[in-house]
Amino acid sequence: MIYISKKRLSKEVLDKIFRLFLEVISRSSNSGEFLDLANEIFSPSEKIMMAKRITIIYLLVKGIDQIVIADVLKVSTATVAKFALLNCQKENKLVELMKSMIKKEKVLNFFDDLMADLFIQPGIKIGHHKLHWEHERKKQNRKLTGL
Numbered sequence: 001m002i003y004i005s006k007k008r009l010s011k012e013v014l015d016k017i018f019r020l021f022l023e024v025i026s027r028s029s030n031s032g033e034f035l036d037l038a039n040e041i042f043s044p045s046e047k048i049m050m051a052k053r054i055t056i057i058y059l060l061v062k063g064i065d066q067i068v069i070a071d072v073l074k075v076s077t078a079t080v081a082k083f084a085l086l087n088c089q090k091e092n093k094l095v096e097l098m099k100s101m102i103k104k105e106k107v108l109n110f111f112d113d114l115m116a117d118l119f120i121q122p123g124i125k126i127g128h129h130k131l132h133w134e135h136e137r138k139k140q141n142r143k144l145t146g147l
Contacts (some may be wrong), residue, residue: 023135054094061098109142 009017024041028034038047050074061070066080089107116135 056080057087057094058098058101061095062085062086062102087110113139 025034025037028037042050052075055073056069056075056079060066060080060083066077066084069075070077070080113135116131
C-alpha cells in the first residue's frame with residue numbers, strides 16, 4: 001500500500017508539483033531514458049501498480065472479461081470493476097489513447113496477415129510449410145489473447 005500524507009496541499013502548490021512532474025517525465029527522449037527516470041523516481045511497487053492499472057484499462061477497452069483480467073494480473077475483481085466504472089464507462093483521454101493503439105494494432109496485424117498470405121506459399125516453395133504454420137500459430141495466439 002502506498003502511503004500519502006494526511007496533510008493536504010493547496011491547489012496552487014499541487015498544480016505546480018504536477019507541472020514539474022510532467023516536465024521531468026516529458027523530457028525523456030526515448031523509452032530507455034523514460035524507464036531510467038521511472039526507476040529513479042518510483043519504487044518497484046509503485047511501478048507495478050501503475051503498470052497494472054494501465055494494463056487493466058487497456059484490456060477492458062479490448063473487451064477482455066473482467067474475471068480473466070483479474071486472474072492474469074493477480075488483482076481483485078473489485079479492482080478491475082472499479083477501473084471499468086471509472087474509465088471505460090465514459091470517454092476520457094486514456095481510453096481514447098487505448099482505442100487508437102488497438103486500431104493501429106489491428107491495422108498492423110491485417111498487413112502482417114496480408115503479407116503472409118501473399119508471400120508464404122506452402123507446397124510451392126521449400127521451407128514455406130514451416131513459415132505457414134508459424135504464422136497460423138501467431139494468428140491463433142492473437143485470437144486467444146485478444147490482440
